[in-house]
Every structure is written in C-alpha cells, then in structure tokens.
Amino acid sequence: MTEDCFQEILDIYDSLPKQQKKIADFVLTSFSEVIYFSVGRMASAIGVSAASIVRFTRMLGFEGFSDFQEAFFEYHKKIHSPRGRVQQLIKDFDNTEINYRNITKREIRYLEKSIHLIDDKTYWAAVNLLCKAQKVHILGMGPNEMLGCHLSFRLRRFSVDTFHHKHGDSMLAEELLRLSRQDAAVAYNFFRISDELKIYVDIMKKKEVPVILITDIMNPAIIKDCSFVFCAERGPQGSFHSPLVPLAITNALLVGVAYKLDKKALQSLELLETYRQKYYYNKSGEKYGS
Secondary structure, three states, X not given: OOOOHHHHHHXXXXXXXXXXXXXXXXXXXXXXXHXXXXXXXXXXXXXXXXXXXXXXXXXXXXXXXXHHHHHHHHHHHHHOOHHHHHHHHHHHOOOOOOOHHHHHHHHHHXXXXXXXXXXXXXXXXXXXXXXXXXXXXXXXXXXXXXXXXXXXXXXHHOOOOEEEEOOOHHHHHHHOOOOOOOOEEEEEEOOOOOHHHHHHHHHHHXXXXXXXXXXXXXXXXXXXXXXXXXXXXXXXXXXXXXXXHHHHHHHHHHHHHHHHHOHHHHHHXXXXXXXXXXXHOOOOOOOOOO
16 A cells, blocks of 8 residues: 555545445545454445455455555555654654744645645635635644634634534534524634544534535545545655644634635624723723622
C-alpha cells in the first residue's frame, strides 16, 4: 500500500461498480473495523461477499485480504500517528531552512489553493443557511474544538442560536434529540473520518437537517450526505497540520453572516456593549456592584 492509498481509491472511485464502491466507502471511513475485522465479519458489516472484498484488495495490488489488512495497519501507524506526522513535517523541510518566513509561506500556499477550491455559489448558500437556521449545531471536538468554539462564540454575538457539540459516544446522540428541520449543522473533520462525524451526519440526514462540512477528506461516502462541503487542504496526508485554512473558511462564513444579518447583528453587538458598560465598566473604572 502506497502513502497515497486513500487518494488511489478516490481516483478510481467513480469507475468502481456499485458493489466495489460499498467496500471502498467502508475502507475509507472505518479504520478500526478494517484493522480488526476478519474478512467474513467485514463482508457481513458491508453486506457483500468475502470474495468481493478479496477481489477489491487484489485490484489494489495485494495478494489477498490479510496482506491488505497488514499493510493498511502499517500505513496508518506510520502516517497517522502523532510521531509519524511530526516526522513527516520535519522531512518536508529537509531541503529548506526552518524559520518563520518559510513556514508561513507554506501556509500561504494552502490558503491560496483554498481560494480556487471554494466557489462563491457554495459560500453564499452556506452563509444563507446559517442566517436562516433556527439553531446552528456545530460538531468540533478534540483538536477541532477550538474551531467549533470560535464559530459558536462569534455566531452567538450576532444573536444566532448555537450548540457546540464537544462530546462523543452516547452524549452526542443525547444532544441531538431535539433537532428541528429548521436547524442547520456544521462539522469540522480532518485527517480521518471519525465515528462521531458518521453518527452526526447520519442523524442529520434522518432529520433532514442540512450539513456544512469543513474537511480535508473528500470522501464520497461522507460528502454525498452533506449539503455544502468546504475543502480545507492542510498539507500532505500524514503531515503535522495547522488549522489556518479551516480558520480562514470559518472567518469567511462569519463575515458573510454579519453582512447578511446586517442590522440584526449590529443591534446584538450594540446590546452587548450596553451590558458591558452597565455591568462591567463605568466612568470611575469600578465594576458593577462594587
């Protein structure tokens, strides 16, 4: 399995027959199951025959399922471990001096690339969705919690009702019990499709809640169920990534929301300033109630 295995599967995805696409979807989204399931159990989980899975692995250049499974495990251990990502980052700079200028130039290249990957029609449609939503649900947990917090914090200042989902397991399902069709959903997911994202998108689909996905994984198995997808490429797979491009997309959405809401957003900010002056600041510099 090459370091571009995921990309190889994505490159041939459209040409795959329906049965093979089901296998590709499972491989691209279910790392732990692929690592630990037997070929029979994996076939049962996908709803295909074991022979179909073996043919799929041979199509990728392996002798059989066990060789594929072993290589898949080694690939993820090398490319997707924290140690592996930092090693790859250092390797990326082998022939370049590591300094602020060169590191920042690298980030700017990714930002410039995102300009060509995100079209205005998708951008404004996503902005309108956020403006009209009864409540905006935001999935941002683990390393993506900062992005979710930033979006939620700024939207609340514009009087947009938000709920930031930071928890996995059954807690996520509990938090989604009161979904409405008038709601909207945003999800941040990078590096590998998380189980939480699969659950989140599946529940939103059942409840007919549109999803805005910000990701660097253009996986057909997930993006087909999202209304809007913003490609936030952060560098080569397996490298140590920065949140700069996802943050730029988030800020662009916030600016669009502020522009669309106009007076409503300004009135909310004016009210915030009134509260600050009344309860936290006064001409004498003393706090309220002191």
